[in-house]
Amino acid sequence: MAKKVAVVGAGMAGLACARVLHEAGHDVQVFEKSRGPGGRMSTRWLDMTSSPPVGFDHGAQYFQANHPEFQKILMAAAAAGAVAQWDGEVVDLGYARHTPHAQGAKRWVGTPGMSSLGRYLAEGLTVRTQLRVAGIASNSEGYQLTLHATDGTVKVESGYDAVLSAIPAEQSKELWQGVCPELVDRAASVQSTVTWSVMVELAEPLKVPYDGAFVVDSPLGWLARDCSKPGRAAGERWVLQATAPWSASHKDAAASEVLDQLLDVFQSAVGVHLPEHKATAHRWLYSLPLNPTGEVCYLDEQRMLGACGDWMSEARVEDAFLSGHALGGRLLLAWNEALV
Numbered sequence: 001m002a003k004k005v006a007v008v009g010a011g012m013a014g015l016a017c018a019r020v021l022h023e024a025g026h027d028v029q030v031f032e033k034s035r036g037p038g039g040r041m042s043t044r045w046l047d048m049t050s051s052p053p054v055g056f057d058h059g060a061q062y063f064q065a066n067h068p069e070f071q072k073i074l075m076a077a078a079a080a081g082a083v084a085q086w087d088g089e090v091v092d093l094g095y096a097r098h099t100p101h102a103q104g105a106k107r108w109v110g111t112p113g114m115s116s117l118g119r120y121l122a123e124g125l126t127v128r129t130q131l132r133v134a135g136i137a138s139n140s141e142g143y144q145l146t147l148h149a150t151d152g153t154v155k156v157e158s159g160y161d162a163v164l165s166a167i168p169a170e171q172s173k174e175l176w177q178g179v180c181p182e183l184v185d186r187a188a189s190v191q192s193t194v195t196w197s198v199m200v201e202l203a204e205p206l207k208v209p210y211d212g213a214f215v216v217d218s219p220l221g222w223l224a225r226d227c228s229k230p231g232r233a234a235g236e237r238w239v240l241q242a243t244a245p246w247s248a249s250h251k252d253a254a255a256s257e258v259l260d261q262l263l264d265v266f267q268s269a270v271g272v273h274l275p276e277h278k279a280t281a282h283r284w285l286y287s288l289p290l291n292p293t294g295e296v297c298y299l300d301e302q303r304m305l306g307a308c309g310d311w312m313s314e315a316r317v318e319d320a321f322l323s324g325h326a327l328g329g330r331l332l333l334a335w336n337e338a339l340v
Contacts, residue, residue: 002026003161003335006145008133008175011039012317013309013324014166015121016073020328022125029160030125031147033132038118040284041110041317044199047233052112054233056199056226058282060114061212061239062086062107063317069325070318073121074108082120084111084230088211094218096271101214111231136163136179162304162331166324168192168286169311180305186293190311193244194251195287198262199226202236203276219246219265240266244288255281288315297327301334 003026007018010032018028030037040059047054065071077083086109091098110116134154135146143160165172165183169190176183211228215221221243227235240262242250250258258281267274289311296313299306308327310320 004142004159005029005331006031006133006143006160006163007166008164009039009166009309010034010037010118010122010127010129011166011309012041012118012121012320014039015118015125016321016324017164017166017308017328018125019121020325021331024332028125030122030127031131031133031145032127032129033150035129036115036119037122037127037129038115040287041114041118043110043113043115044282045113046201050233052231052233054235055113056237056239057109057114057229058197058199058239059284060317061222061224061241062109064106065108065318067318067322070321073321077117077120080120082110082116083108086229088225088228089209090212091210091214092216093210093213093223093269094216096269098210098213109229111229112233133175136175162306164305164327164331165307166309168309169289170286172307172311176307180300180303182300183298183305183307186295186298186307187311189291190293191290192286192311193288193290194247195244195284196242196247196250196258196262197282197284198240198259198266198279199282200238200240200263200266200274200277200279202238202274205236206238206270206272206274208270208272213269215269218269219243220262220269223266223269238266244290247287251283255283297323297330299327299330299334304331304334306331
């Protein structure tokens, strides 16, 4: 008999979890407060009318695949044109001098933007966007969700047999208050970093011999020639990401202040004067977990409540996927064992 499941969050973990349950024949509803799936695997689109569309990968920059389960989904996504390998030159950069970084490493990206992998994983799923799950309660019909829409409306839906979350630790702690103390305690023990990302559109190519760089001894931790990734539109676009310590110390700074400082750092790091450009900044309030719990996922098999995500396992894209995949599998196992 098909069960009705609510998955809160349509990032990598939530989508992976939902796919396992959906493919097993269950009625899965994925709730996402943003406009689309993908979470931090996102793209800031500037022009969707061009082919390919113009945008910035302002969240996760690339991902790698070591586990067979993740490799399998990537091969299918690649065949569908949703991901491809990025062969850009990546270096360690310091004081305008650079050395190769992890030569031979295979780096994957979504095509034509990082959000493409999330859209691929969401195919066939019921993903309800611009809806925030503000409360969970139980009644005679199962679990009841209070949903806040971005237009200000509030609705209540009942009849869920299981509720699973795939959102950052800080949001998980708030969601599970008064519902699942075990998850509140786990989430409360984890701290997420803040990350400022800067998107720069240049009038002409930046004359440096690399496409991505890990920056040392700098407020910037990473910079990338975003347009060098496969399937991207023409033009010169760079993404700069500040380090966790710098971002934390500028957590409440104005975006204009962040832009001024990081663009100056960018010029110093690459040792090249920036040509005419346009830039904007985005703050990821819950970027990466500093201290994951070390569990792959969590499931209360008596109450059918659970959580997954990088705050439980590790911070890589692959880890988030495997966390969600594992939680979906554990829920199926728990239901199957209950039938024996």
